[in-house]
Amino acid sequence: MKQHFYTHLIEVDSVYTVLDLMDLTTEEKNDLIVVVESTVHHVVIETVLSELSEDDKKLFLAHVVHDRHDQVWKILNDKTRNIDKKIRRAIDKLKNEFHKDIKKVKNKSK
Amino acid sequence: MKNKNSHSYIHLKKKWLKKQSKAQEKLWVNHKPALEWLHDSSRQFIAGSVAGLLLLASPLSTGLFSNSQNRPALLAKAIEKKDQLTIALSSVLPKVVSPLNDQQETAAGQILSQIFKVRVSASLDGKRLNRSYGYIGKEQHLMRYPGDTIATHFETPEEARVFAETGMAPGKGAWGYFTRSKNELSQTDILREKYYIAVQTFLAPSWQSSSSDLSAFFKYRKMLVVNPDNGKGVVAVIGDAGPGTSTGKHLGGSPEVMTYLEREDGAAKGPVLYFFIDDPDNTVPLGPINVK
Numbered sequence: 001m002k003q004h005f006y007t008h009l010i011e012v013d014s015v016y017t018v019l020d021l022m023d024l025t026t027e028e029k030n031d032l033i034v035v036v037e038s039t040v041h042h043v044v045i046e047t048v049l050s051e052l053s054e055d056d057k058k059l060f061l062a063h064v065v066h067d068r069h070d071q072v073w074k075i076l077n078d079k080t081r082n083i084d085k086k087i088r089r090a091i092d093k094l095k096n097e098f099h100k101d102i103k104k105v106k107n108k109s110k
Numbered sequence: 111m112k113n114k115n116s117h118s119y120i121h122l123k124k125k126w127l128k129k130q131s132k133a134q135e136k137l138w139v140n141h142k143p144a145l146e147w148l149h150d151s152s153r154q155f156i157a158g159s160v161a162g163l164l165l166l167a168s169p170l171s172t173g174l175f176s177n178s179q180n181r182p183a184l185l186a187k188a189i190e191k192k193d194q195l196t197i198a199l200s201s202v203l204p205k206v207v208s209p210l211n212d213q214q215e216t217a218a219g220q221i222l223s224q225i226f227k228v229r230v231s232a233s234l235d236g237k238r239l240n241r242s243y244g245y246i247g248k249e250q251h252l253m254r255y256p257g258d259t260i261a262t263h264f265e266t267p268e269e270a271r272v273f274a275e276t277g278m279a280p281g282k283g284a285w286g287y288f289t290r291s292k293n294e295l296s297q298t299d300i301l302r303e304k305y306y307i308a309v310q311t312f313l314a315p316s317w318q319s320s321s322s323d324l325s326a327f328f329k330y331r332k333m334l335v336v337n338p339d340n341g342k343g344v345v346a347v348i349g350d351a352g353p354g355t356s357t358g359k360h361l362g363g364s365p366e367v368m369t370y371l372e373r374e375d376g377a378a379k380g381p382v383l384y385f386f387i388d389d390p391d392n393t394v395p396l397g398p399i400n401v402k
Contacts, residue, residue, distance in 0.1 A: 032122055043133050046136055050140060054144060058148070059197070062197040062200070101122060108118075109117060
């Protein structure tokens with residue numbers, strides 16, 4: 001999995017672990033993981049952009065594009081407050097939704 | 111059994127794609143101008159589909175950001191020129207400070223030329239240094255004429271207050287004194303010492319076979335030195351040779367150069383770009399240079 005500037009903040013492995021326990025083919029599982037990671041990425045980027053001014057958004061996006069994690073965090077530390085907590089909170093909420101969806105599907109298939 | 115799980119997959123995929131789509135929509139609705147800026151800018155980055163890298167396996171990369179045009183960087187107008195410079199350079203420079211390859215060197219030279227409006231290149235008249243991107247360390251002041259000391263060195267008390275503490279190098283620079291005596295000290299000499307860099311002339315290609323030619327070429331050669339992290343640039347001359355390879359640094363800057371560029375020595379050392387300025391009519395003044 002690609003390392004993002006937020007990788008150290010979030011944990012979605014529990015979703016993958018539950019998917020592992022389902023009788024999915026490797027392709028099916030990988031397919032779902034791609035969707036999960038993409039959604040996580042969108043949510044993180046949206047969470048961060050919501051805290052920045054228009055000019056800072058551009059700088060932030062430009063640094064993210066080039067994987068300049070140090071510079072990304074310099075902007076975030078200088079221009080936002082508690083962004084790490086906000087990212088964690090947003091992803092925890094999303095993760096819970098994934099787990100609920102899995103649970104529903106499991107219950108249906110019983 | 112398999113059918114049930116396939117059903118699970120189909121159900122989850124459908125549900126999660128919807129979730130993904132909502133997240134994408136929210137992102138675009140709330141931040142469209144910045145995302146469009148990124149898209150437009152990416153067309154002009156040397157690195158090609160940089161914006162595509164941003165959202166990698168996400169639906170945002172579905173063609174919208176794909177771009178592989180190889181044009182010199184010249185970025186969107188919406189942000190400060192200095193920011194444009196740092197962003198453009200960050201698309202070209204390696205993540206780890208290392209010698210630039212031909213493509214990176216050409217691209218960095220084009221960016222600097224465009225932003226500072228001076229013609230720069232890593233190679234001039236077929237001559238070049240060992241590198242054009244490296245760690246800079248702080249040098250001491252150089253004696254401009256025999257008898258020049260810290261007490262005689264500064265034009266104003268303010269300059270002395272800020273720069274005297276670095277001290278004077280015990281020996282002369284690689285090309286001796288800047289002038290023969292205090293009486294002959296010109297404004298050009300003053301500026302050359304004030305804005306000098308030391309480069310590893312002895313590591314330049316062909317140094318072993320043409321050291322005297324190269325030495326004459328390097329002496330007081332104007333270079334544009336730029337801190338890629340803050341976009342600050344200074345026009346300096348090559349005023350000394352060094353530093354040694356064991357220092358881990360690739361060039362040195364006078365106290366004035368280092369202060370202006372906001373570069374530090376030691377553990378906090380950072381990289382700069384240093385390119386020859388093509389200035390046959392000697393029209394580019396020494397000292398800090400602003401983005402244009």
